[in-house]
């Protein structure tokens with residue numbers, strides 16, 4: 601039995617009948633009960649936005665989120681819902697974000713962005729740089745499950761260096777998606793490329809909310825402190841719309857060895873140097889998203 605820890609899950613398809621997630625309200629409620637029982641206190645409702653397939657919009661998602669919150673309140677489920685989207689890569693995403701057709705996470709500067717699953721887009725870096733240049737922080741969803749990561753790993757490292765955040769799926773850590781996603785999840789965690797864990801839950805049976813299980817695996821690999829960062833501290837910073845330069849960067853395995861050798865708490869000088877370097881690069885190269893803090 602897992603000891604319950606407080607967590608925030610910023611990626612789920614819990615809204616009923618709106619995409620390939622929960623097919624109807626009963627499943628949404630069952631998913632919410634599972635999340636609540638596992639220690640999740642805030643759940644982001646992030647349905648797909650993919651023109652021609654899932655024509656969801658910001659206002660519609662917000663209304664559906666408010667309605668599901670009302671149903672959960674009626675049932676006495678103490679889960680707080682926030683709206684967002686799992687926005688597939690499309691042209692002019694910055695315009696969509698500014699016009700709120702594409703909702704960011706809880707109205708913050710952070711937005712979930714899903715690249716194509718099987719085909720790498722040419723110069724996909726430029727797409728993410730545009731979002732950063734527009735004052736938003738893209739969170740690239742489940743890189744470990746994209747089939748082209750094996751041939752384009754350097755792209756993900758470059759995107760991370762440039763300020764794109766990475767969200768790994770908790771089920772990838774537990775092996776629910778097979779050996780390859782598990783390998784890439786572990787490798788990215790070891791190399792300090794993963795900012796947050798989330799469930800990307802689609803139902804109450806298959807692809808269910810399993811953040812506690814993913815957190816437990818992360819804790820065995822990375823230690824308690826970084827596990828807490830992945831499922832609570834950085835997600836809370838997103839909800840608070842904090843400037844990414846104020847948020848601790850994920851440490852690499854080398855940093856963690858150093859930390860362990862010293863006290864097992866806090867970040868190493870090497871980590872802090874790397875973090876400062878990233879912040880400097882970000883502020884010098886990309887327009888600061890600070891202006892969007894109150895958006």
Ligand SMILES: [Fe+2]
Pocket residue numbers: 611612613686741800
């Ligand atoms: Fe998703």
